[in-house]
Amino acid sequence: MPRPDLPPLPPPAHLRAWLDEAVVRADRARFLSDLSRRSLGMGRLLLLWAVAAVFVLGWSFVGMAWTAFEQRDFFSYVYGLIFAVLGAGVLIPAGFWFARGARRDRQVRQLLHAWAESYRDPVADARLRAPGLSLTWLLASFALGVFGLWVAFAAAASARPDRTTYGEIAYTMGIGQILWITGLLGLAKAAAHYRWAVRAFRP
Template identity: 85%
Template structure:
């Protein structure tokens, strides 16, 4: 998570008359640029993938624990229990970290909306629209989600009774679903940014 504080909200409308308009516009451009990078920057995309990788690691421990339990021997039970504890030790902190990140994203979106609607500046607004970053999130998330969906369905379709264990199917399908959900989150973020940019920066009615 970013270690530095978020930008402040825009000054109320009744106070703007007392402030230097050039300073307020410069602050708006700077804060919108910073918030745009926090919301849809390449670093945020890599962070999303890193979180998905942590969930894949945690689920890998759980899946291997399930397969160890299916061996039905004392060593398998002990080994599976150790793997299950390791998996929980990875997934539970990752879940709390995701919840914290979701709260920070809501704060960033709120500030983006507030600063975007506080004024109009064609040069600054064009940078915040960031169609290139939105397209990057859209395409990469679509590919990742499609690959995850294919992995999940392939695991279910290719399973053979007596040859493929439940643990193996759950392990592969779980990884596919993590990738699929990660892709959906990226698609939703790109679509939400596009809708916000179109609604906020559309040309005013004559």
């Protein structure tokens, strides 16, 4: 079932025949516009990056804990334990936050499909293709993913046995992986929206 703050499901076909066509068309246009904004708006892109930033923060604590443990003295172990607890305290809520957002995105996508198939309105549907937003998601996510790959590979390539610790390599490569995965998620979302728009709003 949709969340209370999301639009309802469209009425069944046998009930739509009894409703005013203008009302159905207006509701469909309003709900699709709201759902499209929730799915592909710039706020969603910034929220995805905010979640990635929280993961980077949590992984930074993990990296500091790993580096402290490598010092192999009492106080370093204490600091490492503190950093490990801080890292877990950031990463675990961030994981729940990410899972909650993924579940909400799935509900929004299901509602988008249902309302798009409930009626045909070529004039209103043309605006919902949102090619500009899809391109923004595509380019921004591609750039972030490329940067993340560069960070990860540069960390591995620049490591030196006598100067670079395992904690430093894990810290930098972990951040690169987080950025790379975030870029992949954005690319997948842009591609999914493009496929949906082509299929749902075809002439």
